[in-house]
Structure formats: structure tokens, C-alpha cells
Amino acid sequence: MTTTLQSYIAGQWIGREAAQPLRSAIDGKVVASTHREALDFEQALHHARSAGLPALLGMDFQERAERLKALAKYLQTHKERLYAMSAHTGATRADGWIDIEGGAGTLAAYAGVGRNELPSGNLVHEGPVQSLGKKGGFAGTHILVPRHGVAVHINAFNFPVWGLLEKFAPSFLAGMPCIGKPATATSYLTEAAVRLMVESGLLPDGSLQLVIGGTGDLLDRLDGSDVVTFTGSADTAATLRVHPNLVRHSVPFNAEADSLNCAILAPDVSPDDEEFDLFVKEVAREMTTKAGQKCTAIRRAIVPRQHLDAVATRLRARLAKVVTGDPAREDVRMGALASHAQCDDVQARVAQLLQGAEQLYGAADGFVPVGEGVSEGAFFAPTLLLSRQPLTHDAVHDVEAFGPVSTLMAYDGLDEALALAARGRGSLVGTLVTRDPKIAAHVVPVAARLHGRLLVLDREAAVESTGHGSPLPQLKHGGPGRAGGGEELGGVRAVWHYMQRTAVQGSPAMLSAITGEYVRGAPLHESELHPFRKHFEDLRIGDSLLTHRRTVAEADLVAFGGISGDYFYMHFDDIAARASPFGKRIAHGYFVLSAAAGLFVSPAPGPVLANYGLDTLRFIKPVGIGDTIRARLTCKRKIDRNRSDANGQGQGVVAWDVTVTNQDDAVVASYDILTLVAKKQAGTSDGDPAISTSQR
Incomplete structure (x- = not known):
């Protein structure tokens, strides 16, 4: 029923x-x-x-x-x-x-x-x-x-x-x-x-x-x-x-269209190389996975003319082992097309392709689907075609048979291979199989303009490669030209496709209020209570601490060099340092970072549980021996991820804006630090007597 x-x-x-x-x-x-x-x-x-x-x-x-x-x-x-x-x-x-x-x-x-x-x-x-x-x-x-x-x-x-x-x-x-x-x-x-x-x-x-x-x-x-x-x-x-x-x-309209994707076997790969078999395996897999009904499937396999027969022989042998039929059977590796109408469409397009190509493998090579009742199914034989003169064969670059069909194409020279790839007029994905990084460095920038994604496949990548035809959530899916000109996935960028981007202008105070993030120049909130002593709920955007000062001594450079093992000449060679653009010995950048942490940290146990990241670090001006530094720590952004630890203690993420300045109030370092901050237990209170609001 x-x-x-x-x-x-x-x-x-x-x-x-x-x-x-x-x-x-x-x-x-x-x-x-x-x-x-x-x-x-x-x-x-x-x-x-x-x-x-x-x-x-x-x-x-x-x-x-x-x-x-x-x-x-x-x-x-x-x-x-x-x-x-x-x-x-x-x-x-x-x-x-x-x-x-x-x-x-x-x-x-x-x-x-x-x-x-x-x-x-x-x-x-x-x-x-x-x-x-x-x-x-x-x-x-x-x-x-x-x-x-x-x-x-x-x-x-x-x-x-x-x-x-x-x-x-x-x-x-x-x-x-x-x-x-x-x-x-x-x-x-x-x-x-x-x-x-x-x-x-x-x-x-x-x-x-x-x-x-x-x-x-x-x-x-x-x-x-x-x-x-x-x-x-x-x-x-x-x-x-x-x-x-x-x-x-x-x-807004976003299209992800079927395209004539290609795989290129580079001329540096010989039949004795592991990469040669990787190429054959990838083409065969893309022909038979989902019975070739993938918008990312390899439709054009571009191979050096001298290796054409070897590739064809190995592909035929691999395709001959593919068992097609009822997917309920454990021995079946390829199923049917989605419908009988799809079968008719693929057959018609293969006929178009054969006007300028020859068939190397297909239904005549013993194709018999296995399983009960499959005679009424929408099965189509894996079909391998060959175009010996693909530069003069338009159909292979224009007609897509959306099934288990691929065409081998011979090329003479890498530039010709790239020209053939470009004849697809825009593809979702292309694969280059090579052992030579120089070839990859030459091919990818040329091919990238007409491909949404490129896979460079060698024996090292093959161990973990997800394959030519697998779009991943982390990476963009889409391609130019024939492939639709759109983009999907690509991590957070896909979310942004469904949002409106707007430029906003105003004072730092207004921008801070609008964005929910502290913007430098916006009002600061200073209190007797150190910001690190506040639980997540009680922290406000703009809560800030201006630290005491510290004068950098030569002993600091020596001690930090001994601890870190960093004896770079700018920190220890007075003669070489005087000849440098700075004209003097300067402190290690990471010493400045460490010294700033020492200035603003609140060492006793408290709501700040861990420092787990640092973003946007820039060392803006050098810090020399005798310079005096201080830091300003400001609550920049709060993210409540609704998480708790094993004991049920709630937690949130806080980003802190840090600026380190010298005795002239010039910024010498700037960055954000990310901390995990505990939420309050029920019934507790921080008590936060605000005592000033400033623009410092």
C-alpha cells in the first residue's frame, strides 16, 4: 500500500x-x-x-x-x-x-x-x-x-x-x-x-x-x-x-548547479607511482558513488597522452569489479539512478557525447544488475568514454550525463591540461593528482579562477582525504560560471549569507552600545573591585582596570632570555641593536605580554577559571630598557554558551581588551584575551560599588 x-x-x-x-x-x-x-x-x-x-x-x-x-x-x-x-x-x-x-x-x-x-x-x-x-x-x-x-x-x-x-x-x-x-x-x-x-x-x-x-x-x-x-x-x-x-x-539568489568537474593527472606521475592508482581510484569512485548522481562528480578525467592507455586499462579493470543491483545485498557497491526518467536522460546525453568520443566501457561489458525484481529498476551501467582530441570535441565540455559516466581526455603539456579544465566554464571542484609541489603551485592559481574548490591529492593527503566529491561544512561549496556563481557552507560565512551586512558610523560610545562590545574610546566603568573578581553575570561591557606601572630593566631582558631561551640579538647585542632601525636594545615582545599579565592579573582563586586564548596581538612600538609600561584591561565581549562543568557550575566566555602603554601614553602592545568565567552560585552576590566613569 x-x-x-x-x-x-x-x-x-x-x-x-x-x-x-x-x-x-x-x-x-x-x-x-x-x-x-x-x-x-x-x-x-x-x-x-x-x-x-x-x-x-x-x-x-x-x-x-x-x-x-x-x-x-x-x-x-x-x-x-x-x-x-x-x-x-x-x-x-x-x-x-x-x-x-x-x-x-x-x-x-x-x-x-x-x-x-x-x-x-x-x-x-x-x-x-x-x-x-x-x-x-x-x-x-x-x-x-x-x-x-x-x-x-x-x-x-x-x-x-x-x-x-x-x-x-x-x-x-x-x-x-x-x-x-x-x-x-x-x-x-x-x-x-x-x-x-x-x-x-x-x-x-x-x-x-x-x-x-x-x-x-x-x-x-x-x-x-x-x-x-x-x-x-x-x-x-x-x-x-x-x-x-x-x-x-x-x-538574493544563490545557485549551486551541476558542473563538468575535472580531475587532472599531472605529467610527473607515472604508472609505477602510488599517485597513479589514487587517480584511477578517485575517478572510479566518483563514477559509482550515488551511481554518479553528484553535482561534484568527475565528468572529465584529463590525463597525459602517454599514459592514456594505462589509465584506461586500470579504470576498466576497476569498473569491472563493481557489483550493481539491489542495495539490500551486501555485495552491491552501486545502486540505481533515482528514476527511469533519469535513465532516459543519461542515455540521451551519452549518445550526444559519443558523437565525438568512443566508448571504452559500458553496458556491453557484462553489465547485469543483481537482486530480485531489478529488471524493472532504473539501473545504468558505469560508462567510460574516451576523447582523443578533446580540444576539438565541444560536447565533452558542454554536455553532462548525470549518472555513472566519465570521459577520459588526452593532453599534451600542462598548459593544455589547464586549457581543457577551463573549457568547463566554471566548476564546483577539481582535483590535481601530483607528486611535485612546484606543479601544484603552478596549476592551482591558474585553475582556481574557474573552480570553487580544488583538491591536491598525493600519497600523504590520501591517508585522510575526504575525496574529490565531498563538500565539507568547513569549506565553501559552490563555483563560478556554469556551477552557478554561488556559495554555500564555508563555516560561519554560510550564516552570514542569510544576514544583512550594514556599515554603522558614530561615536565610540554609540558603537559600543550598538554592537554590545567595548569600543576603544567608549566610557569605561572602574570600581574598587577587580574585574577578575566578578562573576560572569555581574561583569558589564566596559568594566575596566588601569594597572600600576613597571619600569623595564636590563635584568628583565636577561631573566626572560634565560627562561625562554630567546637570545635574539635585538635583546642582547648592544652594538648590533644600535645599528638597527630601533637604535637600541629592546625587550622581547613576549616579555611585554607577560609583564602586562603580571600587572593586571588577580592571583587569588576567583571567578576567572582559565585563560584559553589570545587574539589580534600586535606589538606596535618597541619597549626599551628604562621604559615604563602599564596596562588597561577592559571587558570587551561576553558570550553565554549555556555550559556547565562536571559539578554543575555555570560558565561563560569573556573577551578582554588589553592595551599596554609606555611612559608617553603611546600604545606598545594591543590584544584580546579570552577567559572562561564562572557564573554565580544561587544566592551569591559580587557587590560592585562603581566609583567612576571615565574616558581614559
Whole structure:
């Protein structure tokens, strides 16, 4: 009995009457149907704006990150429900791992981005603050704020779970409700994933809605605060990009399109090298993983002409070992295409490619899918083509067969290889297999202009390499030209794509109030209580300490050199130092850093638990023997990560602005230190008698 899929709109599951049947890619049986009911997209957007947006912005970055972490754990706990359905898409267990656990892993990765890189609150101070006047009373900086719009995510059929979650994670973290529209062919798996997320109780109302079927007039109803993202064919991306309403309202549009990605075997690699087999393995893996249905798959394998036969022989041998069929069988390594329509499309495109190429391996080489009922499945043989004169063969650079298909291309000289790579007119990813760092240094800057990501593969990297076709949350996913010209993932940058960047100008006091961070020149709060004696809750931005002074003596340089082992001539050779631009011996920079810590530290046990980092360190002026230094320590930024230690003691992170000045009040060193600060136990109080506010 088949299931009628349902859309999730305005907190309700909609769909009872079956419409389009969706067939299993393995045996052709109907596994689900889309629903016939029309969707009210005005209602969907209203719900996202009136319920989803307030719910998301009622939390801050840290709280939304915790939700993502919990969602990742929930999906991992219930992943077998998704694996069972994933097989109908033609995916093997390994393919499903990329999609299902890769999707959950992306949620977890963005939970980490939120917890470790984003502040409390809903405003990001991008910085740095720049003085715009001569007297220090006028400055400017950049902030990022929620757009107060809706993100519409339109996804491809090949990764029904990961495709949704890799877009959902950063937009959710940015405080933007989402409407997800999966490709119809495999939407039953996306629907199953969304049902799990809704069942978890972790999704704020209106933060995620699901569209099964067409988007109707959804794009016509968007405005300039919204965002549209798309993954799929370059042709569809081009059509959506010029949608009249998106153009009219300047709705940001991000496309990640299929591209003719390449792998280049460098001329320094011979058939006897380990790298030669790495190249063959990478091409074969990209042909057969997800049955080649990856926007990052290697479509063009560019090899030195003298090694063409050796590469072809080894590739044929490796492809001949690939068992294709029902993914439920343990011996199967490649499943089916997502649909019979996809089979027809791939076959048609292979026919186009064969007008200027020859077939080295394919269905005629003993291709027989294994398993019960597979005769009705959407199976396609791994197909290896050869273009001996690729510079004169346009189709291989223009036509993509979105399946287990790749074309070998011969080149003469590295510059010709780069010219062939460029014929793709923009790719998501390219791989260079080489042993020679000089070749890598030559190829990468040239190839980078037309690739979103480049993998340089040798035997050392291969030990841990995630492979040519694996986008990672930490790195940008997207590419120029044909690949769509957009960017996804890339760590915190993906979050910023869903936020508005704004330049702000004003006095330091105003900028400090706006950003929630101390800006130099803003009012300081000084009290009898050392800032390090205050618990996290009682610290205020601008709480500050101006230390006593210390005069640097020659003995300090000698002692520090003895402790550190740093006997650099500028610290110990009077003659050489006098001939230097400084004209004298100077103190070690790290001595200045250490001396400043000695000036502002409060040594007794207290709320400050640990110093775990130092940022933006600059040594601005030299400190010589006889100079007198002092430090100012100011609470710059507080981040409540809602964490506790093993004993239940709450903790927060505090960034302190430190400036070290000399006897002329000139800044000699500047940096931020990061500390872990305890929260108060219930019923305790710091007592903080403020005694002055100054502009010092």
C-alpha cells in the first residue's frame, strides 16, 4: 500500500488525495505519491513571518546552536527509519551515509559554528572598528543582523536529506525561517526526515515548512528581505535567476548547479607511482558513488597522452569489479539512478557525447544488475568514454550525463591540461593528482579562477582525504560560471549569507552600545573591585582596570632570555641593536605580554577559571630598557554558551581588551584575551560599588 506524501505548511500536514506516483528506483514499484491538494503559499509565508520569525529571534545564536545540536542527535538516533526509505532512491548504504549521516553531521557542524564563533544575542559585530576622524570621536564598523525574511530552499533529487539540511542549518542559525522544496522524484525521503524533525519537538513553530510538488506562486510572493537558494541543473538555475519578482525586489539568489568537474593527472606521475592508482581510484569512485548522481562528480578525467592507455586499462579493470543491483545485498557497491526518467536522460546525453568520443566501457561489458525484481529498476551501467582530441570535441565540455559516466581526455603539456579544465566554464571542484609541489603551485592559481574548490591529492593527503566529491561544512561549496556563481557552507560565512551586512558610523560610545562590545574610546566603568573578581553575570561591557606601572630593566631582558631561551640579538647585542632601525636594545615582545599579565592579573582563586586564548596581538612600538609600561584591561565581549562543568557550575566566555602603554601614553602592545568565567552560585552576590566613569 502506497503512501500519499504530505506538505508541512503552517504547522499542519496537508495532503490526502494521491497525485503523481513515485516509483522505487530498485524494482519500479510505487512507494509513494505526491498529493493533489493545492497549497496556500500566502498562508505559508504569513506563518513563517508571524510565527517562525518571532520564535527564532526569541532565541539567540547560542540557543539556536543548541537546537541544531539536539536535532543532529535526534536524527542520528532515528537514522534507520531514513536508511530503510533511502534504498528506494537507488542509494547503497554508503550512499545513504553521505546523505543521511552527512546531513545530521552538517547540523552538528553548524551547532559548533554557533557555539564557538557567534556571540550571544542576534547581532554580529564583524569589525574591525575604524577611526574616521582625527580626534577619536567618530568611527565606523560593520554589523550583521537578521534579515527578518524567509529562506526558500529548492533542492535537487540526488541528496534528499543532506540537500535540505546543509541549507537549513545556517539559515536556522541566522534566525531565518525556511520553506524547503525537495525534488519530487525522491521527496518521500525528505518528507520522512522532516517528519522526524517535527516529531522531535525541537523545531520552533514556523521555522521549517515543507513543500511536496510544485512551488506555485511562492516566488511571486517574496520580497527583498527573503532569500532563495537552488541546487540543480544550470539551465533551471538560469531560469530562476531571472524570475521577474526576484529581479524586481532584488531577492538574493544563490545557485549551486551541476558542473563538468575535472580531475587532472599531472605529467610527473607515472604508472609505477602510488599517485597513479589514487587517480584511477578517485575517478572510479566518483563514477559509482550515488551511481554518479553528484553535482561534484568527475565528468572529465584529463590525463597525459602517454599514459592514456594505462589509465584506461586500470579504470576498466576497476569498473569491472563493481557489483550493481539491489542495495539490500551486501555485495552491491552501486545502486540505481533515482528514476527511469533519469535513465532516459543519461542515455540521451551519452549518445550526444559519443558523437565525438568512443566508448571504452559500458553496458556491453557484462553489465547485469543483481537482486530480485531489478529488471524493472532504473539501473545504468558505469560508462567510460574516451576523447582523443578533446580540444576539438565541444560536447565533452558542454554536455553532462548525470549518472555513472566519465570521459577520459588526452593532453599534451600542462598548459593544455589547464586549457581543457577551463573549457568547463566554471566548476564546483577539481582535483590535481601530483607528486611535485612546484606543479601544484603552478596549476592551482591558474585553475582556481574557474573552480570553487580544488583538491591536491598525493600519497600523504590520501591517508585522510575526504575525496574529490565531498563538500565539507568547513569549506565553501559552490563555483563560478556554469556551477552557478554561488556559495554555500564555508563555516560561519554560510550564516552570514542569510544576514544583512550594514556599515554603522558614530561615536565610540554609540558603537559600543550598538554592537554590545567595548569600543576603544567608549566610557569605561572602574570600581574598587577587580574585574577578575566578578562573576560572569555581574561583569558589564566596559568594566575596566588601569594597572600600576613597571619600569623595564636590563635584568628583565636577561631573566626572560634565560627562561625562554630567546637570545635574539635585538635583546642582547648592544652594538648590533644600535645599528638597527630601533637604535637600541629592546625587550622581547613576549616579555611585554607577560609583564602586562603580571600587572593586571588577580592571583587569588576567583571567578576567572582559565585563560584559553589570545587574539589580534600586535606589538606596535618597541619597549626599551628604562621604559615604563602599564596596562588597561577592559571587558570587551561576553558570550553565554549555556555550559556547565562536571559539578554543575555555570560558565561563560569573556573577551578582554588589553592595551599596554609606555611612559608617553603611546600604545606598545594591543590584544584580546579570552577567559572562561564562572557564573554565580544561587544566592551569591559580587557587590560592585562603581566609583567612576571615565574616558581614559
